[in-house]
Amino acid sequence: MERSKFLSNLGLGVAAVCVGSCVSACGSGALYDTPQPVVPAGTSLFTVDLKTDLVNVGDSKIVGAVIIARIAAGTTPNSFSAVEVACTHLQAKIKYDVTQNVYVCPWHKSIFSTTGQVITGPAVKDQKKYNVVITSTTLAVLT
Numbered sequence: 836m837e838r839s840k841f842l843s844n845l846g847l848g849v850a851a852v853c854v855g856s857c858v859s860a861c862g863s864g865a866l867y868d869t870p871q872p873v874v875p876a877g878t879s880l881f882t883v884d885l886k887t888d889l890v891n892v893g894d895s896k897i898v899g900a901v902i903i904a905r906i907a908a909g910t911t912p913n914s915f916s917a918v919e920v921a922c923t924h925l926q927a928k929i930k931y932d933v934t935q936n937v938y939v940c941p942w943h944k945s946i947f948s949t950t951g952q953v954i955t956g957p958a959v960k961d962q963k964k965y966n967v968v969i970t971s972t973t974l975a976v977l978t
């Protein structure tokens with residue numbers, strides 16, 4: 836084999852391997868070039884000082900991707916509800932409705948329970964629910 840033909844074939848082979856690797860990486864759904872840190876379940880996303888925040892039943896606040904609401908008196912985890920704030924239908928920010936004790940989406944009126952389950956569509960997928968822990972007067976929302 837001539838040297839120039841050999842190098843040409845070698846170049847095509849290397850190109851084929853590179854394209855194959857890229858296609859397989861894209862096909863696997865990989866979003867990042869490097870591994871992303873894994874946040875262990877149970878890690879605190881944020882904390883709330885219950886002396887000054889979420890004091891009254893019906894109070895709610897949005898922190899990052901989470902909405903947390905006080906759904907009852909007391910300072911046990913059952914007095915609070917924390918779910919993903921972006922509606923599973925088209926991502927509008929849901930709001931807590933204390934009169935019905937549900938979350939309501941302002942765009943198309945989907946309704947979710949305080950555990951994030953769809954009660955009324957058009958949403959068909961439940962909101963992610965977050966666990967909370969309370970230590971003294973500090974509430975932590977966990978992954």
Ligand code: FES
Binds near residue numbers: 925940957
């Ligand atoms: S975005 Fe929430 S119901 Fe459509």
